[in-house]
Every structure is written in structure tokens, then in C-alpha cells.
Amino acid sequence: MSAATPAGVKTELRQLEQYRDRWSSYDEQSGLVDLSERLTAEKLREFELFADYDDKFLEKIASDVSLASWKPGSVLFEQGAYIDLAFCVVEGEVEVFLEGVGDGGTEARPIFDLSRTMIGEMPPEAATGATVLMRRAARPRPSEITFLSTMDFDLPRGAAVRLGPGELFGEIGAMSGWPQSVTARTVSACRLLQIRLPALRLMKRKSKALKERIDELYRERSLTAQLRGTPLFSGLGEPLIGALKESVELVSCDPEEVLVREGEAADALYLVRSGFIKLMQTFGEGEIAVSYLSKGMTLGEAELLIDEIEGWRTTAVSVEFAELVKLPRDVFDRLLASQPKLAEQLWRSAAERIKEAGATRRDVARADFLQVALESGLVQGNSILAIDLDRCTRCDDCVRACAATHGGHGGRARFVREGSRVGNLLVAKSCYHCRDPVCLVGCPTGAIHRSGEDDVVAVDEQICIGCSACANNCPYDAIVMHDSGETWPPDMVPIGLRGKARQVASKCDLCHETGHGPACVSNCPQACAYRVGSVEEMQRLLGGGG
Amino acid sequence: MAKKRGGRKGTFGDLGLPVAGAYPSTATRRALVGLGLLAVLVLGAVLAWDHFAGGQGLISGGTLSSSHAVFTDDCGRCHDPGLRQVTDDRCATCHEKFGDDLGIYTFARHYVYRSDDFRRVVPQEHEVECAACHPEHRGRDTDIADVSDVACRACHFDSFGNDHPEFDFAAEQEPDNQALRFPHVHHVREVMKRQQLEDPERACLLCHNARQDGRGFEPLDFDRHCDACHLTATTASPGLPVLDGEAGGVGVETLESLAESGGPGLRWVYFSNPGEFRRRGSLVVKTPIHHRDPWLLENLRRLRRRLYPDAGLADLLRASADAPAGEIRALYHEAVATLEEQALGLRGRPEPEIQQELERIRSLVKIVQRRIDEPFESLDETGFMLAFEQRDPRLGDEETAAIDALVSDLTEACRGCHEVSNATIVRVDRDQRELRRAEFDHRAHIVQRRCLDCHDAIPVRDYLGSEEKPAAELDNSGIHNLPRVGSCQECHDPRQASDRCVTCHLFHPDKGSRAELLPYFEEAP
Amino acid sequence: MANGVSGPMPRRWGMPVLFLLAMAAAAAGFVANAYFSEIRAGNVWSLTYGSAAAALLVLAVTYGARRRMMRLASRFRAGGAAGWLGLHIWGGALFLLLMLMHSGFRLPSGVITGWLWALSWWTVLSGIGGRMLQRWIPRMLSSGLTTEVLYERIPDLVEEIRGRAARLAAGSHEAIATLYRDLEPEFAAPRRRWLFFVDITAGRERRGREFRHLRRLLGGEDREQLDRLEGFYRTKLEIDAHYTLQQTLRLWLYLHVPGSLLLVALLAAHLYSVWAY
Structure with a gap:
């Protein structure tokens, strides 16, 4: 590109290149017939989805939107896959279904092929179609988590739903960073609008309409399943669920937002969709954390059931962003009246909650630990590197192993054996692989992504442009920017980076591409490095360690 | 969207110390391996120096015993390449130089120590190599003949206290000689x-x-x-009939008749005192009678030869009294020596009967020698005795009785102590040695x-x-x-x-008795 | 699975039990041996024990190699380092036993064999000593200290603390500045103190008295600054404790590793001499 090129053309070229960059990872073998060139604002506005936005905004997101033609029978994504984009049907029909149905011979490889995340241990079934179910079963998840928000579609096993023009799908998984609950396959030849996560986020923020639409979609597609998936409502009949669906409110919380306050009148039952809710009680002059709620748990059953309890027993504060379903008191009362069995379940749940709170109040250390866990984000972690300092000989073999695994000799370790101490455990500054990874937010290229179906958050160094947004976003210092030793080439887009030293975000990826477990754990000679998946496990470790 | 928590970005500890951006050092401890490798290099150098500058003392398994100390720098003298012990052949190059007869240092020697029983030699596959019982490289002052009990127990019984078999003489049911x-x-x-x-x-x-x-x-x-x-000076024989040269019959030869006959081994006749014989008519009385009286024995021999003409070998028993202690093999050797001495005395005598006698002696030597050389043949007196089973069939009963009577008279003085059978004074084992394999x-x-x-x-x-x-x-x-x-x-x-086993079973004679072996060394090539 | 969430592991007895059994078997073999055949250079027993010992030694040394080739170890699924350490420790102990059996519990009289014998003892004993340090020091470090530092970064951190303390002292009450001047040599560089082996919080209380004394005399902002200075001082002491003890954890390897490499080299020479002669 010469310096004489007019600024406008330059921008346009840059945008074109950016677009190609972002969409070029689709390979030929998938059922993709054709991928559009970068769409202009006018073109975009032709689609209903983008009708409400102004030109400037559309230009901004255009690089993250594409129009693609697919062969009939192509698998767009598989159940359990993490994807970073949503689809909107323009032409043709797409079928979404739960695995387990005999699927009629997929000719093309899915574009989000799970097999690429699995190197060593592909079971023989992987080649057929049952892969996902197989691997889901292989690693049991902590039972208390129900993946409500993964239920994009309310489908019984084996059933399929066909989506026609104008329908949006995949967005809930993409937005919340959860794996897809269904497999999507084109039925006829299709034209699909594909919107990458950054664009989707911007759109949602910009347009109330879209937010409403997405909420609406959520209400339509997953709320039923979610409600039924809640132990509380699992026994309800179809009509009741339907009635519930209409009367609930969807609530979003900002970080540290107080949802209810201790002592205030209890007016509703809350059901946590995503995020964490910290439950606090006054203790002496301050407050202590007595418990916390994660996905699928309910708040308020004790208060609503027991007349003696006047107001909220606990203050509920969202830890990070949280999404909840609110069931107003009158709806709850009606429900209870019609379902005497429900009361029993709720009583049990309430009793447990009160017992737990009592236990925590008696055991201040536990309260302390809960507080620390909530504050330091340990509750977020799917895989926290904890080192038992009682046994650690400070040999740094974990770090060496990490460096060796990532880049061989002279490689760069992806964590430091420093961090906060919880009892005898050192929580190293290594990625927690959060349930709700805030680092994914704001990545302009989507280089940082959820990889595979194992909650691994990884950085694709090929795409990373070193903007350090993720490193700044990470509350736990787990992402480090470092010089790759290269400089950006002179034809680099964005232009601002040309000739500059290339920075790359580096973080723990649980060694997921190597086919073996985290090297830091397996290379610890004292067996004192652990990957901890939940607060309960960590508590056990603490107890065990003294 | 994301919020920083309490400004703790990039710090740790109470003071908010800065977190390491990248890990400071992933390449440490080279020095450890380095030091080790240095030591290895030094070791290699020392070994190389040791190897090329002559000695191989460094890789030696230990100091050699005094006997082999001169081979310290000459490993190849005993060792073959490979994971093997020193072979017997290598030991034999020195220790069997003097032939099997000596056998002092051979395995056979170990097994048949002083029993001379070659039938008891174990089969080859059960043989144990010298090195199995005689380890080397145990220090200069080690006695490699001092075999440990464990080595013996590998083949023999477990312990002296419990399992040692009864001594042979006690186990044997036969009465002693x-x-x-x-x-x-x-x-x-x-x-x-x-x-x-x-x-x-x-x-x-x-x-x-x-x-x-x-x-x-x-x-x-x-x-x-x-x-x-x-056998005091007054001991006298009964009157013995003198053999009449012409008439024949049964009787004893006088000194004179013996001197006349001039047969082999009769030189003693010239040194005998004729005064010891008293002639009483046809009878002669010998007084005094000596121990091993040659005249008496010669007459006994002649009588024996009449009774048992084929028992030429039995004559050798004459020499038996002089055989060295308990060594039947030595007895045979001595028999050979006696026969050869006789042959020497007869050599150059042209008389046909002498030549015939010489021939007989030579064939006897051959027979005896063959028995000595055949290791799996038992060497005992039965070979001699077989000849006594058959008396001369040509002799009449009368003549036989006369001969028996004469033998009885002739050995009257002997029979006070000695046993006489088949016209032979039974050999006395003067050695009395019973523990043949132990000291x-x-x-x-x-x-x-x-x-x-x-x-x-x-x-x-x-x-x-x-x-x-x-x-x-x-x-x-x-x-x-x-x-x-x-x-x-x-x-x-x-x-x-x-x-310990070697307390009694000392297989190598002590140095004092080495002198006995000298004749063998002198004969060595 | 790619993402192995590992919970707290129960103490694994498999390895020690296995090796104790092996030791018992070896000892039984040796006793039986005393009846059947003496263990002597070159005989079948000696060769068996010797080659088993050599194999164990090589196995034990492989642990060192595995630590230096982690990538390969992970790639070829060579097993966790903890298991290897178990093998290393128990295999090493068993090696010594077999070595002694190989030599028939006699002092070898050869030069190389003598060195082998001595180095085997040295290496195994230093290993056992090191293992004891490895179990003892971490407990000391985690019991009394709140800070966790990387050994290699100690000089930097000490410098950082000294800088902060100096800046604090420069802009604060005269009494605090004086106290800092007293303490300055202690802030200057990482310090080893043998006392830390006995008392991990050595020195904290003694100095604490000075701080407490001064605190009574100061008020308001000055007191706050004094507290911060005390914080610096305490952290410095903790870092010194880390420095002393972590250094020990690193230095004992110098007793163990070079000797063991030499041991392997000697073993090679020994094998050569056995093969060639």
C-alpha cells in the first residue's frame, strides 16, 4: 500500500483485510459453499436484524458479520461445542436437535469440530456421532451446577426443531460462553448471517430491542427447560410451567449490586441463571458471608414459606454480573396452593439453607474462607492451580514444566508461583478457567476463546493482536502480555500496529492441546500441586492440609 | 465491563509486592549437572591414565592374595573377556603342570582327597570351578585355600553339627583288619x-x-x-623237613640249596648266618627267628607257588609290609618297583628259565601298571587274592596236606601274632590311619x-x-x-x-609336608 | 482427560509397600543365600544382585533426566513426577541394599569398587537427608510465614522493600528515620541466619519491642508510618527466612547430584571391568 492512497480507500482496504482475517479460518471441507465479501452498512440494513442500527455502528461491526451459504446437511456446530458466533437464518431451514437421534449421514465436517481439541484420547466412537455424549460423561461435573443457560432450546431428547428465515440461534451459548446444548444442521441449502461475539455484544448493548429479543428468545426457548430443570419445578405439569413462563421476570445484576437486603420484606423467589450471588448476614458489627448461590439455585424459599420470618434473612449481593429469574410472591403463593408437593421440597431446601447458614455462623473460619473465596473469585474457578505449601519444596518444576510444554526449550511459563495464600494453599497466579470468563469480553478478534467442551479458556496466538484487553480484564492477573520477539509486518491491519513489536497474550490453557493433563500437576514431584474445580474441593484440601 | 478489584493488580503479599511478569529463571541447576559431569570427566581422565600408563589397578576388583600378587597388573593372565569367572583351564596352566598324578590342586583332588576312589568323581556338569570356592581379590593376606563353609555347603550337607555323616570306618559293617x-x-x-x-x-x-x-x-x-x-634269641622253629633235591616231596630249602638255585631276589642268602640253622637228620631247626625272616618267607613263597602256581601276583604281597601308610596305590607302585628291581637283577642272564621268569615279570608289570592307570578300577587286594581260589589240581591230597602241615610248622612263630591264610602271612596295616579325608x-x-x-x-x-x-x-x-x-x-x-569344614578337611597339605612332594617336582619335565 | 481436576489425593501406600516387599524379598533371598551359596564376585547370586542394583541405580538416575525433559515425559505419558520421585527414593534405598548384598556385606578391596561402595552410601544418605529436609523445611516455611517468595527474585524484592522503606523513612518523623538508620544494614541485602532453622520468626519479637516502644511515643500519621515500616521489616525478615531455608533446599542437591552422576560413571567403569576381565 502506498502512502498516496486516499485515507478512505485505506480504511476500506484495512477493513476488508480485517474481515478476511476473521473469517478465513473456515476450511473447505465444511459444508460451506460460499462466504460473502465484507458486507456494507447498506447491505446489512437489508436484514431485519440490523435495521435499527445507524451506519456508523454497522460499519464498526461489519468485520464481524458475514453471510454464508451452506450445503444441505452441513453440521454448523455440535452439541457441547463452544462457539463464538450466532447464526441468523436468511434463507433455507436449519434443524437443531439433541444428539442421540440417528443422524442421517453428515457428509461435511462440522465447522466447530471438537476432534481438533482432542489429540491423544479419541475414543473409537469419535468418528461416528456419539462423540459428544461420550465425552460429556467422561468428566462428571460438580452436581450442583445445572447448565440452565445452555438450554438454548427446549427440546426433549431425540426431538428436532426446524428454524426458518429470521430465526436467531447459537447466541445464548455465545453470549454466556457456555457450550451449545444442541447440534445444528442445515436441512436445505441455506444462507445464514453469521455474527461474531464482539459484534453480538455491541449490538446487544446498543439496542434495547435486540436485548429484548434475546431475552424473549431465552424465555421462549430455554426458560421452560430451565424451569423444569430446576429441582423445584421439575414435578410441575406443562400448563403450570407455561403459566410460570409468562409471569416471571428476568433480572440482570451488575457486579456488587445488592439484590435484596437483610431485613427488607421478602417479595419474590429468585432463581439464579448465571453468575454468583453472595449471601451475607450481620455478625457482630459487620457482615459475614454465610453462603453463596450459583447457577440453578434458588433464593427466598425460606422467607416465603415461613411466616415467622418477616423479611430477608440474608443480604444477597451479586459477585460479578449475574442473571436471575424472579418469581413474584403472588405467583409463588398461587403455585404453592396448586402444588402441595412443591411446598415439601421447598421446605427441605429452606431447611438446608438455614442449616448451612447456621453452620457457617458457628465456624468463623468457614465464613472467612467463603468470603475469601467469593472475593478472590475462587468460586469462579473451574480449574484453579493450588499448591500445598506444607509440602512444596519450591523446586519450581511446575513452572519449568509449563514452560517446557509451551514452546519447548526456552519456552515461557504461563503462570508464576506467586499469589495469595489461603491457609496452607498458595493460589498461584494462573488462570482459574472461570465459569464466567470476563477476559473473553472485549477481545476485538476473538483470539481468547473457550476451547473445546472442557471450559478451557485459551488464547489463539495466531489471531491475538496484543491489545491486552483480556489481561486488563482478568481480575486475577492470570494473563500476561509478553513480547513474541516478532514485529508486526508492514502490511498489518490495523495499521497502527505496523512495525511495532508484537505482543501476545499468554495464559494457562491447561495444556489442552497436548492431549495430556496440566503439566504443572503431573510434573510436581511432591504431588502438592492441584487443579481445583470447586470451592468445596479447595475446602477439602485445606482441611486435609492442616 | 470488568472491574478491577481493589487495586491489587499485579501484586502479592501484604505489602503489595510486584508480581513477577514472566518467570525469572527457568534455567537453573545447570551447575549441578555440570559439577557431576566434571567429576565424571576427571574420573575418565584418571581411568585413561591408569589404562595407558601401565597398571590396571584401578579397575581391579580388589587386591590379590599374596600367592597371585605378581599378576596384579596382568589381568589377562587369569581373566577372559566376558562376564565369566576365571576358568579352571586358566588355573590349570600353573597348577596342573605336574600332571594328574600329583593332583594336589585339581578338583578331582578335592573330591577324592586321600580316598583314591576314582569312581566317586562327580560328573562333569556337577563340577565346580576352582574360583567358585577360591575367590580372589580379597586382600593380600587372604588365604585362598581357606574355603568358606558356604562354598562346601553348596554341594554337601548343611552343618557340621547336624548333618555330618558318620565316619567311614563306623559306617562300614565289616570288621577291621x-x-x-x-x-x-x-x-x-x-x-x-x-x-x-x-x-x-x-x-x-x-x-x-x-x-x-x-x-x-x-x-x-x-x-x-x-x-x-x-621273637627273642631263643625262639626256634619246629623241626622242618629239608627238601631232597632228587626225591622231591615236601620240605624246606636250605641256605645252600637256595644259594645253588641262584634265583632272583636271593642276595640275602649270602648275608645270612648259617649258624642259625641246626640240622637234625632230615629236619632243620631255625633259631633264632627274625621278624620278616627272609629264609622263612622264601620257603613260604616256594610252598605257596606249589599250591597256587598261578598266583604269581600274590608274591608281591611279600612287599606289602613295607607299603607306605594306607596307600594301596602306593602298594601297587611298590609292587611295580619290586618287580622291576627283580627284572633288573635278571637282566643279561641267558638261561631260558631266567628269560622266562623275566618275561613273566614284565607281563606282571604291565598288568599292574594298567590297573594303576585305569582310574575307575578299584585298587585293592582282591586282584591278588583271586589267584588263591584255585589250588594246583595236579597236587595230590597227600601232597597238599603235607604242604599245609609244613606251612603251619614254618609259620609257627609268626602265628603268635599274625594270621596266616593261603600260605600267606596276612598283611598288617601298620599305619592304623582311619580318617582318610580329614586331618x-x-x-x-x-x-x-x-x-x-x-x-x-x-x-x-x-x-x-x-x-x-x-x-x-x-x-x-x-x-x-x-x-x-x-x-x-x-x-x-x-x-x-x-x-568350619576346613578345620578338618584341609585339602592342601601344610607347607611342612610339601617336602614329600619334591620327588614329583624333580620328575617334572 | 484434557482437563484433569485433581482433588486432594489420599496418601499413596502402593509404592512404599511394594518396595518394602521387594526389600523383604531381597533380604529373604540373601538369608537363603547364606545356606545355598556364598555371594561372591562373579557368581550367579552376586551377578543377579549386582545387575538388579545397577538397574535400580539407572532407574533412580532416570528421575533426574525426567525432571529435565518434562515435555517428553508428558508427551510420552511417562507418568507423574510424584510417582517417579517415589521410585527414585524407594528404588535408591533398595539399590543400596542390593549393592550391599552384591558385595556380600563386605568392604570391597578394589579401588573402583571401594569408591562405588562409598559413593553409594554417600548418595543414598544424602538423598535421605535431602528428603528429610524436603519434608521439614516446607512445613516450617508455611507454618510461620505469611509471604511466599520466589527464591530467584529475593534480591529484587529485598531491594524493592529497602527502597520503599528508605523513602518512607526519608519523609517521616525523626524518630522513625533514626530507627530506620539502625535497621538499614538489615534491609541492605538478603541475609542468612542459622537461627531460622530453629525459629522461623527469628528476630521478629526482639525488634517488635522497639517498634512498640516507639509507637507509644508517636501519634496519628507518624504511628501509621511506623506500622508500615514495621510491615517492611517483618516482610524482610520473612524473606530472609525464605532465603535461608530455600537456599538449603537447593544446596543439598549439590551434595546429592554430582556424586550420583559420578556414581553412574563409576558403575559404567565397573561394568566395563567386569565385562572385559
Whole structure:
């Protein structure tokens, strides 16, 4: 590109290149017939989805939107896959279904092929179609988590739903960073609008309409399943669920937002969709954390059931962003009246909650630990590197192993054996692989992504442009920017980076591409490095360690 | 969207110390390996120096014993390449230089030590290599002949205390050689009376003279031990009929007739005193009679040859009394030597009967030699004795009876002590040695034990005070008056005296007795 | 699975039990041996024990190699380092036993064999000593200290603390500045103190008295600054404790590793001499 090129053309070229960059990872073998060139604002506005936005905004997101033609029978994504984009049907029909149905011979490889995340241990079934179910079963998840928000579609096993023009799908998984609950396959030849996560986020923020639409979609597609998936409502009949669906409110919380306050009148039952809710009680002059709620748990059953309890027993504060379903008191009362069995379940749940709170109040250390866990984000972690300092000989073999695994000799370790101490455990500054990874937010290229179906958050160094947004976003210092030793080439887009030293975000990826477990754990000679998946496990470790 | 928590970005600890951006050092501890490798290099250099500058002392498994110390820098002298022990062949290059006859250092020697029983040689696959029992590289002062018990136990019984078999003489059911009639009690009593001895054991020592090295006793000797009482100057033979040269018949040859015949081995005739013969008509009386009286023996031989014309070999028994201690093999050797000496005396004599005799001697030498060379043939007296089974069939009964009567008369003086059968004085085993495979040092034991404490098979002490004679089965020369192995075990056990195998089974004679071997070395090529 | 969430592991007895059994078997073999055949250079027993010992030694040394080739170890699924350490420790102990059996519990008289014997003892004993340090020091470090530092970064951190303390002292009450001047040599560089082996919080209380004394005299902002200075001082002491103890954890390897490499080299020479002669 010469310096004489007019600024406008330059921008346009840059945008074109950016677009190609972002969409070029689709390979030929998938059922993709054709991928559009970068769409202009006018073109975009032709689609209903983008009708409400102004030109400037559309230009901004255009690089993250594409129009693609697919062969009939192509698998767009598989159940359990993490994807970073949503689809909107323009032409043709797409079928979404739960695995387990005999699927009629997929000719093309899915574009989000799970097999690429699995190197060593592909079971023989992987080649057929049952892969996902197989691997889901292989690693049991902590039972208390129900993946409500993964239920994009309310489908019984084996059933399929066909989506026609104008329908949006995949967005809930993409937005919340959860794996897809269904497999999507084109039925006829299709034209699909594909919107990458950054664009989707911007759109949602910009347009109330879209937010409403997405909420609406959520209400339509997953709320039923979610409600039924809640132990509380699992026994309800179809009509009741339907009635519930209409009367609930969807609530979003900002970080540290107080949802209810201790002592205030209890007016509703809350059901946590995503995020964490910290439950606090006054203790002496301050407050202590007595418990916390994660996905699928309910708040308020004790208060609503027991007349003696006047107001909220606990203050509920969202830890990070949280999404909840609110069931107003009158709806709850009606429900209870019609379902005497429900009361029993709720009583049990309430009793447990009160017992737990009592236990925590008696055991201040536990309260302390809960507080620390909530504050330091340990509750977020799917895989926290904890080192038992009682046994650690400070040999740094974990770090060496990490460096060796990532880049061989002279490689760069992806964590430091420093961090906060919880009892005898050192929580190293290594990625927690959060349930709700805030680092994914704001990545302009989507280089940082959820990889595979194992909650691994990884950085694709090929795409990373070193903007350090993720490193700044990470509350736990787990992402480090470092010089790759290269400089950006002179034809680099964005232009601002040309000739500059290339920075790359580096973080723990649980060694997921190597086919073996985290090297830091397996290379610890004292067996004192652990990957901890939940607060309960960590508590056990603490107890065990003294 | 994301919010920073309490400004703690990039810090740790109470002070908010900065977190390491990248890990400071992932390449440490090179020095560890470096030091080790340096040490290895030094070691390599030392080894190389050791190898090229001559000696190979460094890789040696240890100091060699004094005997082999001269080979310290010459590993190849004994070792072949490969994971093998030193082979017997390598040992044999020095130790069997002098032939199998010596056999001192061979495995066969180990197994058949002093038993001379070649039938007992174990099959090849069960043979043990020298090095198996004689480890080297155990330090300069180690005695490699000092075989550890474990090595013996590899083939033999477990422990001396529990499993040592009974001594051969005790295990054998046959009575001992009764060639000599010797009532111990009577002799001890007589000797004590004559020499006025207080202690009966002094009487023992009068005849049983310990050898210089304390192991075993000097052979009994008539001249030293019996002469004082037996065959005195007045001992006379009965009147013996003199053989009439023309008439034939049965009788003894006189000195004169013997001198005339001039046969082999009769040189003694010229040194004999004719005054010892008294002629009484056709009878002759010999007085006094000597021990091993040549005239008597020669006449006995002649009578024997008449009775058993084929028993030429039995003549050799004449030499048997001079055979060295218990060595039947040596007896054979001596027989050969005797025969050859006879042949030497006859050489150059043209008379046909002499030539015939010479021929006979030569064939005998051949037969005997073959028996010596054949290791799996038992060497005993039966070979000689076979010839006595058949008397000359041409002899008439009358003649036979006459000969028997003459033999009886001739050996009258001998039969006081000796057994005579087949016109032969039965050979006396003067050596009395019974423990053939072990060495017993009396000197080490006499300090703590009296003779009769152990040698109690003949109840000498019980009869000393009285004039009573013990029954023949209690006191005769057939009794092994030796302690059994249990008697040894009383003291030799792990908590008391040494019970090691080599305590008794010393396979290599001590250096003092090496002198005996010298003749073999002189004969060596 | 790619994402192995590992919970707290129960103490694994498999390895020690296995090796104790092996030791018992070896000892039984040795006792039986005393009856059947003496263990002697070159005989079958000696060769068996010797080659088993050599194999164990090589196995034990492989642990060192595995630590230096982690990538390969992970790639070829060579097992966790903890298991290897178990093998290393128990295998090493068993090696010594077999070595002694190989030599028939006699002092070898050869030069190389003598060195082998001595170095085997040295290496195994230093290893056992090191293992004891490894179990003892971490407990000391985690029991009394709140800070966790990387050994290699100690000089930097000490410098950082000294800088902060100096800046604090420069802009604060005269009494605090004076106290800092007293303390300055202690802030200057990482310090080893043997006392830390006995008392991990060595020195904290003694100095604490000075701080407490001064605190009574100061008020308001000055007191706050004094507290911060005390914080610096305490952290410095903790870092010194880390420095002393972590250094020990690193230095004992110098007793163990070079000797063991030499041991392997000697073993090679020994094998060569056995093969060639």
C-alpha cells in the first residue's frame, strides 16, 4: 500500500483485510459453499436484524458479520461445542436437535469440530456421532451446577426443531460462553448471517430491542427447560410451567449490586441463571458471608414459606454480573396452593439453607474462607492451580514444566508461583478457567476463546493482536502480555500496529492441546500441586492440609 | 465491563509486592549437572591414565592374595573377556603342570582327597570351578585355600553339627583288619608292670608315637615296638623237613640249596648266618627267628607257588609290609618297583628259565601298571587274592596236606601274632590311619582330653586293676578304637570350637609336608 | 482427560509397600543365600544382585533426566513426577541394599569398587537427608510465614522493600528515620541466619519491642508510618527466612547430584571391568 492512497480507500482496504482475517479460518471441507465479501452498512440494513442500527455502528461491526451459504446437511456446530458466533437464518431451514437421534449421514465436517481439541484420547466412537455424549460423561461435573443457560432450546431428547428465515440461534451459548446444548444442521441449502461475539455484544448493548429479543428468545426457548430443570419445578405439569413462563421476570445484576437486603420484606423467589450471588448476614458489627448461590439455585424459599420470618434473612449481593429469574410472591403463593408437593421440597431446601447458614455462623473460619473465596473469585474457578505449601519444596518444576510444554526449550511459563495464600494453599497466579470468563469480553478478534467442551479458556496466538484487553480484564492477573520477539509486518491491519513489536497474550490453557493433563500437576514431584474445580474441593484440601 | 478489584493488580503479599511478569529463571541447576559431569570427566581422565600408563589397578576388583600378587597388573593372565569367572583351564596352566598324578590342586583332588576312589568323581556338569570356592581379590593376606563353609555347603550337607555323616570306618559293617592279634588290655598291663608306669596312657604312647606334625602316628614297627618281648634269641622253629633235591616231596630249602638255585631276589642268602640253622637228620631247626625272616618267607613263597602256581601276583604281597601308610596305590607302585628291581637283577642272564621268569615279570608289570592307570578300577587286594581260589589240581591230597602241615610248622612263630591264610602271612596295616579325608591333630586335643577319654571302644581302664581278661569281642585288633563323629560334635559346634569344614578337611597339605612332594617336582619335565 | 481436576489425593501406600516387599524379598533371598551359596564376585547370586542394583541405580538416575525433559515425559505419558520421585527414593534405598548384598556385606578391596561402595552410601544418605529436609523445611516455611517468595527474585524484592522503606523513612518523623538508620544494614541485602532453622520468626519479637516502644511515643500519621515500616521489616525478615531455608533446599542437591552422576560413571567403569576381565 502506498502512502498516496486516499485515507478512505485505506480504511476500506484495512477493513476488508480485517474481515478476511476473521473469517478465513473456515476450511473447505465444511459444508460451506460460499462466504460473502465484507458486507456494507447498506447491505446489512437489508436484514431485519440490523435495521435499527445507524451506519456508523454497522460499519464498526461489519468485520464481524458475514453471510454464508451452506450445503444441505452441513453440521454448523455440535452439541457441547463452544462457539463464538450466532447464526441468523436468511434463507433455507436449519434443524437443531439433541444428539442421540440417528443422524442421517453428515457428509461435511462440522465447522466447530471438537476432534481438533482432542489429540491423544479419541475414543473409537469419535468418528461416528456419539462423540459428544461420550465425552460429556467422561468428566462428571460438580452436581450442583445445572447448565440452565445452555438450554438454548427446549427440546426433549431425540426431538428436532426446524428454524426458518429470521430465526436467531447459537447466541445464548455465545453470549454466556457456555457450550451449545444442541447440534445444528442445515436441512436445505441455506444462507445464514453469521455474527461474531464482539459484534453480538455491541449490538446487544446498543439496542434495547435486540436485548429484548434475546431475552424473549431465552424465555421462549430455554426458560421452560430451565424451569423444569430446576429441582423445584421439575414435578410441575406443562400448563403450570407455561403459566410460570409468562409471569416471571428476568433480572440482570451488575457486579456488587445488592439484590435484596437483610431485613427488607421478602417479595419474590429468585432463581439464579448465571453468575454468583453472595449471601451475607450481620455478625457482630459487620457482615459475614454465610453462603453463596450459583447457577440453578434458588433464593427466598425460606422467607416465603415461613411466616415467622418477616423479611430477608440474608443480604444477597451479586459477585460479578449475574442473571436471575424472579418469581413474584403472588405467583409463588398461587403455585404453592396448586402444588402441595412443591411446598415439601421447598421446605427441605429452606431447611438446608438455614442449616448451612447456621453452620457457617458457628465456624468463623468457614465464613472467612467463603468470603475469601467469593472475593478472590475462587468460586469462579473451574480449574484453579493450588499448591500445598506444607509440602512444596519450591523446586519450581511446575513452572519449568509449563514452560517446557509451551514452546519447548526456552519456552515461557504461563503462570508464576506467586499469589495469595489461603491457609496452607498458595493460589498461584494462573488462570482459574472461570465459569464466567470476563477476559473473553472485549477481545476485538476473538483470539481468547473457550476451547473445546472442557471450559478451557485459551488464547489463539495466531489471531491475538496484543491489545491486552483480556489481561486488563482478568481480575486475577492470570494473563500476561509478553513480547513474541516478532514485529508486526508492514502490511498489518490495523495499521497502527505496523512495525511495532508484537505482543501476545499468554495464559494457562491447561495444556489442552497436548492431549495430556496440566503439566504443572503431573510434573510436581511432591504431588502438592492441584487443579481445583470447586470451592468445596479447595475446602477439602485445606482441611486435609492442616 | 470488568472491574478491577481493589487495586491489587499485579501484586502479592501484604505489602503489595510486584508480581513477577514472566518467570525469572527457568534455567537453573545447570551447575549441578555440570559439577557431576566434571567429576565424571576427571574420573575418565584418571581411568585413561591408569589404562595407558601401565597398571590396571584401578579397575581391579580388589587386591590379590599374596600367592597371585605378581599378576596384579596382568589381568589377562587369569581373566577372559566376558562376564565369566576365571576358568579352571586358566588355573590349570600353573597348577596342573605336574600332571594328574600329583593332583594336589585339581578338583578331582578335592573330591577324592586321600580316598583314591576314582569312581566317586562327580560328573562333569556337577563340577565346580576352582574360583567358585577360591575367590580372589580379597586382600593380600587372604588365604585362598581357606574355603568358606558356604562354598562346601553348596554341594554337601548343611552343618557340621547336624548333618555330618558318620565316619567311614563306623559306617562300614565289616570288621577291621584282624591280621594281627593284639589284646590291648594285656599289653598295657604288661608294659605298665615291666616299666613301672603309673599312667596307662604312657603305655599307649610307647607304641603310638605321634608323627612330627601331630597329625596321625608313625607306623607301628616290630623292631621298635614288639622286639623287646617277641621273637627273642631263643625262639626256634619246629623241626622242618629239608627238601631232597632228587626225591622231591615236601620240605624246606636250605641256605645252600637256595644259594645253588641262584634265583632272583636271593642276595640275602649270602648275608645270612648259617649258624642259625641246626640240622637234625632230615629236619632243620631255625633259631633264632627274625621278624620278616627272609629264609622263612622264601620257603613260604616256594610252598605257596606249589599250591597256587598261578598266583604269581600274590608274591608281591611279600612287599606289602613295607607299603607306605594306607596307600594301596602306593602298594601297587611298590609292587611295580619290586618287580622291576627283580627284572633288573635278571637282566643279561641267558638261561631260558631266567628269560622266562623275566618275561613273566614284565607281563606282571604291565598288568599292574594298567590297573594303576585305569582310574575307575578299584585298587585293592582282591586282584591278588583271586589267584588263591584255585589250588594246583595236579597236587595230590597227600601232597597238599603235607604242604599245609609244613606251612603251619614254618609259620609257627609268626602265628603268635599274625594270621596266616593261603600260605600267606596276612598283611598288617601298620599305619592304623582311619580318617582318610580329614586331618586330626592330636597335639591340639591332648591338652584338654586324655587318650582314653576318646579312645574308649576298648575298655582298657576297666580291666587295669584286675588280672581278668576281657572277652575277645571287647579287645581285639578288629575294634575301631576311635571316637565317632558325635564325639567331635560335642565340642565343635558354632558356640564352642570351630566347626568350619576346613578345620578338618584341609585339602592342601601344610607347607611342612610339601617336602614329600619334591620327588614329583624333580620328575617334572 | 484434557482437563484433569485433581482433588486432594489420599496418601499413596502402593509404592512404599511394594518396595518394602521387594526389600523383604531381597533380604529373604540373601538369608537363603547364606545356606545355598556364598555371594561372591562373579557368581550367579552376586551377578543377579549386582545387575538388579545397577538397574535400580539407572532407574533412580532416570528421575533426574525426567525432571529435565518434562515435555517428553508428558508427551510420552511417562507418568507423574510424584510417582517417579517415589521410585527414585524407594528404588535408591533398595539399590543400596542390593549393592550391599552384591558385595556380600563386605568392604570391597578394589579401588573402583571401594569408591562405588562409598559413593553409594554417600548418595543414598544424602538423598535421605535431602528428603528429610524436603519434608521439614516446607512445613516450617508455611507454618510461620505469611509471604511466599520466589527464591530467584529475593534480591529484587529485598531491594524493592529497602527502597520503599528508605523513602518512607526519608519523609517521616525523626524518630522513625533514626530507627530506620539502625535497621538499614538489615534491609541492605538478603541475609542468612542459622537461627531460622530453629525459629522461623527469628528476630521478629526482639525488634517488635522497639517498634512498640516507639509507637507509644508517636501519634496519628507518624504511628501509621511506623506500622508500615514495621510491615517492611517483618516482610524482610520473612524473606530472609525464605532465603535461608530455600537456599538449603537447593544446596543439598549439590551434595546429592554430582556424586550420583559420578556414581553412574563409576558403575559404567565397573561394568566395563567386569565385562572385559
